[in-house]
Amino acid sequence: MMTKSAQRLTLFLLLAPAILWLGLLIVLPHVEILVLSFSERVAPRVYAFGFGNYLEFFTEPLYWRTFARTAGMSILVTALTLVLAFPIALYIARVAQGRLKAMLLLLCLLPFWVSELVRTLGWMMILRETGVLSYVLQATGLTAERVEFLYNDGAVILGLVYGGLLFMIVPLANALESLEPAVVEAGFDLGGSRWTVLRRIVIPHAMPGIVAGSIIVFMLTVGNFATPVLLGGKNGLWFTEQIYAQFITRFNWPQGAAFGMLLLLLSSAIVWLGLRLTGQSLGTTLKQA
Amino acid sequence: MNRPSFAWKLYIAAFYLFLFAPLLIVAIFAFNASPFPSPPWRGFTLEWFTGSGSVFGKPGILMDPIWLDSIGNSFKVAVPVALLAVLIGTVNAWVLERAEFPGKTVLAMMMLWPLVIPGVVLGISILAFFSRVANGLEDWLQTDLDMLRPGLPLVVLGQLSFILTIATLIIAARLRKFDRSLEEAAFDLGASRARVLRTVTLPFLSPALIGAGLVALLMSFENFNTTLMLVGSDAPLPITMYGQMREGATPAINAVSLLLMLGVGGIASVFALTSKAGR
Numbered sequence: 127m128m129t130k131s132a133q134r135l136t137l138f139l140l141l142a143p144a145i146l147w148l149g150l151l152i153v154l155p156h157v158e159i160l161v162l163s164f165s166e167r168v169a170p171r172v173y174a175f176g177f178g179n180y181l182e183f184f185t186e187p188l189y190w191r192t193f194a195r196t197a198g199m200s201i202l203v204t205a206l207t208l209v210l211a212f213p214i215a216l217y218i219a220r221v222a223q224g225r226l227k228a229m230l231l232l233l234c235l236l237p238f239w240v241s242e243l244v245r246t247l248g249w250m251m252i253l254r255e256t257g258v259l260s261y262v263l264q265a266t267g268l269t270a271e272r273v274e275f276l277y278n279d280g281a282v283i284l285g286l287v288y289g290g291l292l293f294m295i296v297p298l299a300n301a302l303e304s305l306e307p308a309v310v311e312a313g314f315d316l317g318g319s320r321w322t323v324l325r326r327i328v329i330p331h332a333m334p335g336i337v338a339g340s341i342i343v344f345m346l347t348v349g350n351f352a353t354p355v356l357l358g359g360k361n362g363l364w365f366t367e368q369i370y371a372q373f374i375t376r377f378n379w380p381q382g383a384a385f386g387m388l389l390l391l392l393s394s395a396i397v398w399l400g401l402r403l404t405g406q407s408l409g410t411t412l413k414q415a
Numbered sequence: 416m417n418r419p420s421f422a423w424k425l426y427i428a429a430f431y432l433f434l435f436a437p438l439l440i441v442a443i444f445a446f447n448a449s450p451f452p453s454p455p456w457r458g459f460t461l462e463w464f465t466g467s468g469s470v471f472g473k474p475g476i477l478m479d480p481i482w483l484d485s486i487g488n489s490f491k492v493a494v495p496v497a498l499l500a501v502l503i504g505t506v507n508a509w510v511l512e513r514a515e516f517p518g519k520t521v522l523a524m525m526m527l528w529p530l531v532i533p534g535v536v537l538g539i540s541i542l543a544f545f546s547r548v549a550n551g552l553e554d555w556l557q558t559d560l561d562m563l564r565p566g567l568p569l570v571v572l573g574q575l576s577f578i579l580t581i582a583t584l585i586i587a588a589r590l591r592k593f594d595r596s597l598e599e600a601a602f603d604l605g606a607s608r609a610r611v612l613r614t615v616t617l618p619f620l621s622p623a624l625i626g627a628g629l630v631a632l633l634m635s636f637e638n639f640n641t642t643l644m645l646v647g648s649d650a651p652l653p654i655t656m657y658g659q660m661r662e663g664a665t666p667a668i669n670a671v672s673l674l675l676m677l678g679v680g681g682i683a684s685v686f687a688l689t690s691k692a693g694r
Contacts, residue, residue: 140510141522143503148525151576152532155540162543210430217427221419230427237434239679241637243656244672248437250660251444251452258440261454291434349533351640356660366535366640373539373644383543386536393533 156390163384179384189368189385196365197392200347203283207290207343208336214291215298215335216328220305231299238292246356249285250276253357277359285353290343297342301335302328337404341397348393365389438676445669452666463670476670485655486671491567492642492651493635496574500631501624503575504582511583512590529577538644541573566647573645574635581634582627589623629686633679 166176183189218230237245252258253275263269275281305328313323329336354364369389372382444452448460450471460466461475468474476482511523529537542565549563562568593616601611617624639653646654652671659668 137514137516140506140514141516143506144510144522144526147503147507147575147579148522148528150544151541151572152525152529155537155544158544158547159536159540213423213426214430217419217423230431233431234434236680236683237438239633239683240438240676241653241656241672241679242639243637243653243660244441244675245437247656247660247668247672248439248441251440252437254453256451256453258454288433288437345531345533349535349640351535351643352657356657366533369535369539370643373542379543382539386539389533390536394531397531 159383159386162380163387165380167380173380179381180388182381183384183388192363192368193365193388193392195363196348199279199283199286200344203286203290203347204340204344206283207287207294208340210287211291211294211298211339212332215295215302215332218295219299219302220307231296234292234295242289242352245288246285246353249281249288249357253281253284276357277361279358279361282354282358282362282364285357286347286350289350289353290347293342293346294339297335297338298332299335301332301338305331333404337400341400344396344400345393348389348396441669441672442676444666445673447666447669450665452664452669463666471665473665473667476667476674479667481655482667482671485650485652488567488649489636489651489653491649492570492574493632495571496578496635497628497631499571499575500578500582501586501628503579504586504627505620505624507579507583508587508590511587526580526583529580532577534577534638534640535644537576538573538641541569541576541641542644545569545572564647565645567649567651569645569647570642570651573641574638577641578631578634582631585627585630586620586623589620593619626686629682633682636675636678 163179164175164177165173166178168174183193214234218227218234222230250257254260255272255274255276257275259275260269260273263273264271309327309331310323313327318326349366351364351366351370354362355367356362358364365385366389369382369385372378372385445463446459446461447456448458448462449455450473460470462470464475465477466475467478473479507526511519511526545563549560552560552563597615597619598611601615606614636651637653639657642651642654643657650658652675656668656671
């Protein structure tokens with residue numbers, strides 16, 4: 127039998143990697159950007175405490191408009207992804223059987239194992255002026271000249287929805303899986319139309335999946351960088367791009383840190399709100415996915 | 416609801432077409448004999464893989480030091496990330512499933528945090544924190560600490576910050592299914608603690624260890640957001656691809672994407688096989 131102090135030592139050694147990881151790579155770095163975001167340059171190489179970086183955010187329209195646009199478009203993308211993914215998840219969970227079911231789910235997973243940049247490259251090649259879509263339209267005589275489909279909000283939304291689909295389908299299908307067929311039958315037997323059964327039985331049952339999927343898709347969308355920048359070009363205007371510009375291009379780290387804190391706040395607020403409104407916990411939500 | 420309407424089936428078919436269209440386009444145009452990655456189709460070529468550059472002015476990816484170096488850099492990051500993720504993830508899983516101590520639920524919650532932090536924010540926070548540490552240590556020790564400046568070692572740390580969560584979850588899920596009486600039987604038969612670990616527990620965990628390693632490898636190879644903030648002069652593959660996509664690339668980028676897809680397909684099938692064997 128081990129003595130008490132030996133047990134303590136073992137526990138400490140087992141805990142050490144986790145504490146080093148969370149302390150050095152998560153907690154302290156976030157304390158650092160929090161402190162940095164409240165520091166202002168008062169003279170060359172001299173910094174003092176102040177709210178200047180946050181004031182700058184509210185007074186410069188480019189910054190807060192980009193922030194609001196990122197939040198708004200992310201909500202739109204999440205809603206679109208949910209609507210597009212629902213029939214697919216319902217089909218996979220309720221209609222498809224055996225081998226077809228496994229295959230449909232696997233086919234859904236495959237594109238998402240591939241790098242985000244490869245998927246975005248595919249959309250760029252389809253949408254751009256010299257791309258596949260424009261070429262097909264010209265070849266079939268539908269348009270006389272080249273058409274540019276890239277570098278607008280539609281392209282950004284398309285790319286972001288595409289990137290979010292899997293993270294919506296999997297939790298939705300998991301939630302719908304446990305729906306008793308008898309309950310659905312009862313709904314029809316009691317005279318409910320397809321629409322009523324969907325609205326009153328299927329959607330309430332899928333709620334945990336809807337919440338989990340929506341939270342994950344929103345988080346991924348808000349934090350995305352490559353898709354809005356590459357598909358939107360100069361019109362992409364995503365908030366992560368502002369963080370990058372302050373940190374890497376302008377080397378204004380305090381301003382960038384303030385933007386980072388704001389993005390973190392937005393992302394956490396929506397996650398918290400989603401969980402609160404539906405009474406779910408973070409652990410079970412992540413498990414759904 | 417068991418008789419899907421025709422419209423529903425049509426929607427499913429259209430959806431899968433939509434899902435695979437961009438990947439197919441990328442793959443097909445890797446073989447187009449044209450200096451631009453766009454239609455029309457000008458004939459089949461392997462020039463973008465193995466060409467020396469005499470035909471289109473730019474070499475194929477297997478002859479181009481830019482692409483070869485970035486693939487090499489990606490491996491220099493992904494291999495340490497995967498090894499450390501499995502090693503530390505196993506210890507973490509042990510803490511979550513076997514140890515009892517005050518504050519365990521808090522620690523378990525904190526381990527999930529990295530998944531809800533945007534990758535860009537993880538990147539800048541680690542960049543800022545390690546720069547401060549480096550500045551402090553350099554003043555004190557009077558030496559240069561390039562390890563903590565933007566570059567591949569910092570990319571490894573940045574990626575580990577969230578990949579560790581994934582590795583921990585995968586390994587902990589497997590450990591939870593372990594039947595403790597197997598270990599007890601081995602102890603009763605006189606085996607030492609180290610021997611039980613080596614001959615009973617680790618073999619049971621091995622599918623999860625391989626799975627976690629492969630997922631970590633893949634996530635590291637494909638990570639863009641966090642890496643972008645921490646990268647120095649040596650660019651891993653996604654950073655090089657991003658640069659080329661902004662400037663307007665040759666079909667070489669399609670060739671490198673196709674190799675990436677084949678690699679992912681390979682890893683995914685190994686993963687599917689090991690997880691099936693583990694069930």
